[in-house]
Amino acid sequence: MTSCRTAGASANWPRLAGAVAGVVAALALSFAGASAHAAPSPAAAKAAAKVAELSAEDKACLECHARPAQPKMLASGEKLSLAVAPKAFAQSVHGGEGCEACHSGLEEGHDKQPRKIASRRALALEMKDQCADCHKKAVKQYDDSVHSALVRTGSDKAPLCSDCHNPHTATSLKDQAEASSEPVVCQKCHEGVSKAFAQSVHGSTGDEALACKDCHRTHNVKAAAFADNMRKECLSCHKETAATHAEWLPNADRHLEAISCPACHTPDATRRVNLRLYEGAAPHQSTDKVGVPKFVKLANWANGNGTGGLDARALWSMLQEFNQNGSAGKMVLRGRLEVQTGEQAHQLAAKALAIKDCDTCHRQGATSFQAVTVSMAGPDGRPLRHEASKGVLTSVESIGSIGGFYAIGSTRIKLLDVLLVMVLAAGIALPGAHLTMKLLSRRQRAKAAAAQQGESSGSK
Ligand code: HEC
Ligand code: HEC
Ligand code: HEC
Ligand code: HEC
Ligand code: HEC
Ligand code: HEC
Ligand code: HEC
Ligand code: HEC
Ligand code: HEC
Known part of the structure; x- marks a missing residue:
């Protein structure tokens, strides 16, 4: 990293610190449970209880990351929001895993020694390898896909894990209407095809409609025109x-x-x-x-x-x-x-x-x-x-x-x-x-x- 970037980012830090004090107070409230409030809705109470269950380490991370003052400027000129919502994270499938499960490489004091990240894409690419520790099957299927082949040959458009799954907020797919959420995932990048499909004999039948994965699979998507x-x-x-x-x-x-x-x-x-x-x-x-x-x-x-x-x-x-x-x-x-x-x-x-x-x-x-x-x-x-x-x-x-x-x-x-x-x-x-x-x-x-x-x- 360049000293110039370090200096710039450190200069942001005092301002962030001010915000942190407020966040700590807010978090302290939620950690303490919802009792401070009059009559929380059952959903809010559940979320608060989940936040309270987070490990001390995770809470420490969230003291800064729940509401950071500034996004991080990346070498590409993009802004990386550093915010991770405690409630969404605590209720996600990964709430029980802890930040360190995926961010083990981060040094203490990383806030003061900012590391250089080329682009959002570079971060997503680097983070993809973390998933393999716990999701061998999905990673293996994905590695066998045309999307992964495109990534390997340098495409910056083909999807990585985090283009389809937000690691901080992902909830169990069993709880979602997966059939209706999946075309949205694919549609992001295949708009023309998705629109055409929605009008077709398979796509226009409401609840009965086929999903993209019925013909293409989800993770091991293959080249469509290859052989039969x-x-x-x-x-x-x-x-x-x-x-x-x-x-x-x-x-x-x-x-x-x-x-x-x-x-x-x-x-x-x-x-x-x-x-x-x-x-x-x-x-x-x-x-x-x-x-x-x-x-x-x-x-x-x-x-x-x-x-x-x-x-x-x-x-x-x-x-x-x-x-x-x-x-x-x-x-x-x-x-x-x-x-x-x-x-x-x-x-x-x-x-x-x-x-x-x-x-x-x-x-x-x-x-x-x-x-x-x-x-x-x-x-x-x-x-x-x-x-x-x-x-x-x-x-x-x-x-x-x-x-x-x-x-x-x-x-x-x-x-x-x-x-x-x-x-x-x-x-x-x-x-x-x-x-x-x-x-x-x-x-x-x-x-x-x-x-x-x-x-x-x-x-x-
Ligand atoms: C299941 C793995 C996983 C866990 C657990 C996890 N992260 Fe992440 N995190 C990622 C991935 C993957 C990215 C890159 C996201 C992308 O490509 O946009 C990321 C990115 C980030 C970023 C950069 C900004 C952003 O949102 O892209 C911050 C800050 C961050 N994580 C903080 C945390 C904190 C704090 C925790 C614990 C409360 C946590 N993460 C838990 C996987 C995880
Ligand atoms: C004292 C406040 C503070 C604490 C505590 C903190 N962070 Fe950060 N974090 C920051 C700041 C500031 C940045 C931006 C630094 C930079 O510009 O690279 C950052 C950047 C990040 C990033 C994105 C940059 C990267 O290198 O990937 C991740 C991911 C992240 N933190 C995760 C965590 C995790 C996990 C923890 C707990 C183990 C944690 N942070 C604890 C302030 C904090
Ligand atoms: C193109 C979008 C897309 C990409 C890329 C993607 N996924 Fe998925 N993934 C989905 C969808 C949609 C589902 C819902 C289940 C289904 O439709 O098969 C899913 C399901 C899952 C599941 C639960 C069910 C299962 O198959 O185990 C896991 C775990 C998972 N993905 C992890 C990953 C990991 C890890 C990566 C990166 C190697 C990844 N996904 C890449 C779209 C994607
Ligand atoms: C430390 C282990 C661990 C790591 C690393 C990890 N996960 Fe998970 N993940 C889990 C657990 C545990 C669950 C919940 C149980 C399950 O359904 O498999 C889960 C569930 C999921 C689900 C929902 C699956 C479902 O069946 O509903 C998705 C999607 C997912 N993870 C994506 C990712 C992605 C993407 C990464 C990499 C950025 C990642 N995970 C990294 C442990 C991990
Ligand atoms: C009923 C089966 C079926 C479903 C469902 C389906 N496709 Fe296809 N898809 C095909 C066929 C057939 C082709 C053409 C293969 C060939 O050229 O021989 C194709 C080709 C493609 C291609 C390559 C297009 C090109 O320009 O060559 C993409 C991308 C694609 N599909 C994405 C999707 C997406 C996204 C969805 C969901 C909205 C979807 N498909 C749903 C059957 C299907
Ligand atoms: C996951 C199962 C599934 C797959 C895969 C699938 N279909 Fe279908 N298809 C259906 C269902 C269900 C219907 C509606 C009920 C029916 O008419 O059989 C249908 C209807 C049709 C119809 C209209 C029949 C009519 O009565 O008017 C045609 C034509 C058709 N499919 C062709 C295809 C072609 C071509 C492919 C491959 C590109 C394909 N299907 C892939 C399940 C599937
Ligand atoms: C982040 C963007 C992105 C997402 C999300 C995405 N794709 Fe793709 N996909 C691409 C790119 C880029 C290619 C390369 C070819 C192209 O440009 O169409 C591709 C290629 C394909 C191909 C091969 C095309 C061929 O010519 O044979 C199929 C099939 C496909 N995608 C299906 C899907 C399905 C199904 C989903 C949802 C589960 C999905 N894609 C989600 C970006 C994406
Ligand atoms: C959508 C285009 C198309 C339609 C419609 C079509 N055919 Fe064909 N037909 C072909 C093609 C292409 C071949 C050559 C296949 C090959 O030998 O490679 C062929 C081959 C044939 C052959 C030679 C087969 C052989 O044994 O080599 C006969 C006979 C034939 N078609 C009769 C018909 C009859 C009768 C109909 C109407 C009921 C019909 N076709 C409709 C495209 C079509
Ligand atoms: C030469 C043109 C032609 C080709 C190639 C063709 N079909 Fe058909 N298909 C038709 C016609 C015409 C009908 C309507 C027949 C009738 O009058 O009932 C039909 C009917 C159907 C039906 C409705 C139910 C049935 O079986 O009658 C399905 C499903 C179907 N086709 C699927 C397919 C699939 C899958 C393929 C590729 C493997 C395919 N078709 C290739 C012309 C074709």
Whole structure:
């Protein structure tokens, strides 16, 4: 710490001392119990009793911290209020633990030897480690989250423990309506998504509404677009999905894999095809740290100075380059039809509005297939995206790179159209139509099945 700061803070101290005398008197009253007052409400009496139960050490801390005169100025220019409310603290889950349980590092006389704190964030970051002593499970889950990964890579926006829990006032969650308080916690930082969710089929049902954690978890929040993280959550509640969709959708399993649920259940969304890089037959997208810079480099290189995004040839050479040096497994691209924004992913509507019309997708020039991205999962699982030209879905050169998706919106759509006409004409008699389809597109099906197997074996 600099002598200049020390001098400044010490100069504040005499003024603080004056205030302290008053606070001591006030605290003395509450320590003595509520008897000095006429007829305290039962709640006030309970709070006072809790304050009285605090240890002598805690009371000593609170003599200064119950009502400090000045906030502390931090190096960042922020003001840190030094106030800790005795009643709220005494009644909190941590009242019985004592200040020292978390602030063991503080030296006596710290008021006169102020230490340098860079920012509120730096303090919160430093204090987070204290929680692990008593909350191993929560800390372990949190350390495994995308939020924690973001913190580790330097984000100053991702939440730390004290962004969601006030350590001095936290009360037992069992006493709170946790379902209603939790979206508020998340909403602070995810406003757009939270608003969209509140209007959705899951968010607009009052007391029955789902909470963010029902799909994302609370502490071990994972990257939402990674592999089939979210689909697994949907299916954990909607167990009949495969069966109910198969009643009207041919090859429902394939559709449910190749299309994200919101792509059909947010009817007004703008959709795109996302070609995701996977490592060989592995069920997971690659999050290999070496692969990421390579992806960025290759994508930029393959794109040349082009402005329309990666074209089919560039995509092909990128894959070649990736697979050149015999990385652990061959990198492959798998297509997924998805919505374009996080807000849209949360606007799920009632089933009657969902997209059922085959034509929405199986039509030359279908709007859903006009936007294409290529993506790779970054180190924290969130996707790194690169634009691709929509031509990659129709170019013959893409057959090898993107398999099934090549068929959609391409010249091969003609074949699919024929199949569709047969399916539709066959009406209820789907099995017959399926057989014909099988014969006609055997090769394609074999490929799709192989990909499907790889993916579903990992989702178990
Ligand atoms: C359960 C752990 C825990 C306990 C117990 C605890 N604190 Fe804290 N305290 C923290 C954390 C974490 C922070 C950092 C808060 C943040 O990130 O804003 C903090 C911050 C503070 C600050 C800086 C100002 C502020 O509010 O951020 C003061 C002053 C403080 N504590 C005093 C006390 C006193 C006095 C007690 C006992 C009456 C106490 N603390 C008990 C965890 C605790
Ligand atoms: C004599 C009054 C006084 C007492 C007693 C006191 N503090 Fe402080 N405390 C201060 C002042 C003044 C500051 C601001 C010092 C500075 O600028 O760094 C401070 C700062 C803090 C901070 C924030 C800065 C940091 O280094 O983290 C915490 C936390 C804190 N005190 C906790 C405690 C705890 C816990 C106790 C009891 C063990 C305690 N204090 C006792 C006056 C006091
Ligand atoms: C993004 C907000 C958020 C962050 C960050 C967060 N929590 Fe929580 N935590 C919650 C919510 C909300 C609950 C309520 C229970 C639930 O919804 O699962 C909770 C519950 C808890 C509980 C009680 C239930 C349980 O799971 O044990 C503890 C203890 C806890 N958190 C500690 C921590 C610690 C320690 C950290 C930092 C490592 C942390 N939390 C980080 C939001 C958060
Ligand atoms: C010295 C032990 C200790 C430390 C350190 C500690 N806690 Fe706690 N915490 C407890 C106890 C004891 C409870 C109450 C019993 C319980 O529910 O687990 C509690 C409860 C909680 C709860 C409410 C849990 C519930 O089930 O209602 C939250 C949230 C919480 N702590 C957050 C934190 C955070 C954040 C930190 C770090 C800043 C922290 N705690 C540090 C001991 C501690
Ligand atoms: C019914 C399940 C569900 C619930 C409940 C839910 N989400 Fe999501 N969330 C999703 C899906 C699905 C995605 C998109 C995943 C993908 O791209 O494949 C997503 C994506 C996200 C993303 C990433 C957005 C982006 O821009 O890519 C954030 C942030 C998020 N959710 C936060 C929240 C918050 C905050 C809440 C509570 C208000 C919430 N979610 C509730 C299913 C849910
Ligand atoms: C203090 C701010 C903050 C709070 C509180 C917070 N988050 Fe986040 N969260 C972030 C930031 C920053 C990111 C990085 C990506 C971004 O900017 O959306 C993120 C990322 C995410 C992601 C991954 C997004 C993706 O692209 O896959 C999900 C899912 C998510 N948060 C859900 C939640 C949920 C659920 C809660 C409440 C339990 C919550 N967040 C609370 C700041 C916060
Ligand atoms: C190809 C578009 C499409 C896809 C992809 C899709 N759905 Fe549906 N879904 C629909 C349609 C259309 C209905 C309404 C069917 C009807 O007429 O009853 C529906 C109905 C539902 C229903 C209402 C109950 C039922 O089963 O009939 C749920 C729940 C549901 N879908 C969940 C999901 C989940 C979870 C996913 C992702 C794993 C998903 N859907 C993927 C189009 C789709
Ligand atoms: C925690 C359980 C849970 C999760 C997870 C969940 N849902 Fe739901 N969902 C429900 C409940 C409850 C309802 C309302 C009752 C009903 O219609 O089944 C509902 C309703 C729906 C409906 C409207 C059905 C109708 O009858 O109109 C659709 C569509 C739907 N969910 C899709 C999804 C999708 C897509 C996901 C994943 C992104 C998902 N759900 C995740 C519990 C869940
Ligand atoms: C939201 C867009 C969408 C809708 C709606 C849709 N499909 Fe598809 N369909 C796809 C995609 C994407 C694929 C390619 C999957 C793959 O092979 O990777 C596909 C593949 C197919 C295939 C080839 C499956 C195979 O075995 O390879 C058939 C047949 C098909 N769809 C029929 C239909 C019929 C019939 C309907 C209406 C009842 C329909 N689809 C509705 C997007 C859609």
